[in-house]
Amino acid sequence: MFNFTNDQVEIKKHIAGSSEVLRFHNIDGNNIRYFMEEALKVVGRLGxxxxxxxxxxxxxxxxxxxxxxxxxxFAKVNAALAHIVNAHSFCFITPLVKYGSEKQKNFYLSQLAAGQKIGTFAFTEPDGSNVNTIRVTAKRINNGYLLNGTKCMITYAGCADYALIFTRTGPAGGGLERSFSFFxxxxxxxxxxxxxxxxMTMGMEGTQIAEINFHDCKVPADDLLGREGDGLEIIADMLETSRTTNAAVALGIALAAYEEAVKYAHHRSLNGKPLIQHPVINAKLAxxxxxxxxxxxxxxxxxxxxAEKKKNVFTDSSVVKYMVAETAKEICDASLQIHGGYGYIKDYFIEQLYRDVRINTIMGGTSETILSEIGGLITQKISQERQV
Ligand SMILES: Cc1cc2nc3c(=O)[nH]c(=O)nc-3n(C[C@H](O)[C@H](O)[C@H](O)COP(=O)(O)OP(=O)(O)OC[C@H]3O[C@@H](n4cnc5c(N)ncnc54)[C@H](O)[C@@H]3O)c2cc1C
Structure with missing residues (x-):
């Protein structure tokens, strides 16, 4: 087991103390928005x-x-909540802290820290989610920019106050590399x-993903994050951390699925003994x-x-995101199997977890995209070694 500091152990206990009010388990569609707003208030109060x-x-x-x-x-009880907190903290706030002007930081950060405002992150578009398919444009006009186009599947878009918008601004010197900017x-x-x-999503219903449409939307030059053309640098920097924090969300879901399986196998008795004592089930749990x-x-x-600001963590972070998200799916599947038919019934929390976990290999970098990035690195390494 990982060697947590006392402070980190306290964080676990602190959040676990509110787990029952945060638990998202088949909340009726009409109540989702209200439930998530209340849950976020709790997260805000906890700091x-x-x-x-x-x-x-x-x-x-x-x-x-x-x-x-x-x-x-958070993910152990409410995966969508953990995902929103992750988007707010590491996809909106972290780039703002690193690339924002002092004026922007003074204006936004205290409201976000207090939970008075929620931030999100808008990259994906209907044509796909890679830089080649970005169609949202930001055209320079007097004192600002004019935004047009559509972002889709954006976490908490209808409730969040602010979003970082990835746009195509055109080459700002240096070709395609400097063609993108965040607002x-x-x-x-x-x-x-x-x-x-x-x-209407299969799971993670609380994320309430939605489109953001821009129609000749004027934004002042003050709302540009960093310099024009910094978009790709900012996103690479953000992904280095958020791939690991995305893995943390998948890990939380998997831990909850395992705990549900152990509890169920302990209480369910078959052929005169608890399920947990049946060797095949016991081995599955192991x-x-x-x-x-x-x-x-x-x-x-x-x-x-x-945390220690070690260099070159990007690839490790991608590996962790890929490996944890894929394995979390297997764990939720095994837990549902241990529940038998009951696992397929909505009364059981595993049914929610099984649906929630599915998106983790897709959002924040699909498994295929990560594999193709890592595959590219392997090829590059081999050709460098051959040249030596
Ligand atoms: C609950 C939820 C929350 C989300 N939150 C956000 C958010 O807050 N902000 C945001 O910007 N987006 C968000 N998204 C969108 C999500 O990030 C995208 O769905 C994801 O990046 C995949 O993009 P796509 O759906 O366009 O699939 P596509 O890019 O069309 O991919 C289709 C298939 O092709 C594969 N593929 C794509 N590129 C390659 C490649 N180079 N090599 C090999 N295979 C490839 C993919 O892996 C996938 O299997 C969210 C989605 C959901 C469902």
């Missing part, structure tokens, strides 16, 4: 909406390992922005336990390297 905000701006400035520990605990958009107050209806140990060690080790 975790400011975990990636430095103390200087009103946050708690947790290191990445402590933050990953917190995300795991901070106020989703509720900006003319020219409309938000679509929340999509296999799940071993996988979880490996997932935990990899996730927390990478989070620790990020």
């Amino acid at each position: 975790y909406l400011g975990m990636s905000v430095p103390e200087k701006y009103g946050g708690t400035g947790l290191d990445t390992l402590s933050a990953a520990t917190a995300l795991v605990e 901070i958009a106020d989703l509720k107050q900006t003319e020219g922005i409309t938000i679509g209806k929340p999509e 296999g799940m336990y071993c996988k979880l140990q490996s997932m935990e060690l990899n996730t927390y080790y990478t989070a620790q390297n990020l």
Whole structure:
């Protein structure tokens, strides 16, 4: 087991103390928005909406390992909540802290840390989610930019206050590499922005993903994050951390699935003995336990390297995201199997977890995209070695 500090153990207990009010288990569609707003208020009161905000701006400035520990605990009871907190903390706030001007940081960070405002991150578009398919444009006009186009499947788009919008601004010197820029958009107050209806999703219903449409939407130059053309650098920097924090969310779901399986196997009796004493089931649980140990060690080790600001963590972070998300799916599947037919009934939490876990190999970098990135690195390494 990973060697947590006393503070990290306290974080786990602190969040576990509110787990029952945060638990998302088949909430009726009409009540999802209200439930998630209340859950986020609880997270705000506990202080975790400011975990990636430095103390200087009103946050708690947790290191990445402590933050990953917190995300795991949230994901155990409410995967969508953990995902929203992750998007707010590591996809919106972290780039703002690193690339924002002092004026932007002074304006946004304290409201975000206090949980008065929620941030999200908008990259995906109907044509796909890689830089070649980006169609949202930001054209320079007097004192600002004009945004047009559509982002889709954006986490919490209908409720969040702010979003970081990835746009094509055209070459700013240096070709395609400097053709993209991020803008901070106020989703509720900006003319020219409309938000679509929340999509009906298979799981993670609380994320309430929706489209963000821009129709000749004017944004002031002050809302540009970093310099024009910094978009690709900002996204690479953001992914280095968020791939690990995404893994933390998948890990939390898998841990909950394992705990549900152990509980069920302990209470369910078949042929005169608890399920847990049946060798095949016992071995299944042991296999799940071993996988979880490996997932935990990899996730927390990478989070620790990020916390210690070690260099070149990007590939490790991608490996962890891929491995943990894929294995979490296997663990939820095994847990449902142990529940038998009851696992397929909505009364049982595993049914929710099984649906929630499925998106983790897709969002925040699909498994295929990560494999193709890693495959590219292997090819590059081999050709470099051959040249030596
Ligand atoms: C619950 C949820 C929350 C989300 N939240 C957000 C959010 O907050 N912000 C945001 O920007 N997006 C968000 N998304 C969108 C998500 O990130 C995308 O769905 C994901 O990146 C995949 O993009 P796509 O759906 O366009 O699939 P596509 O890119 O069309 O992929 C289709 C298939 O092709 C494969 N593929 C793609 N590229 C390659 C390649 N180079 N090599 C090999 N195979 C490839 C994919 O792996 C996949 O199997 C969310 C989605 C969901 C469902």
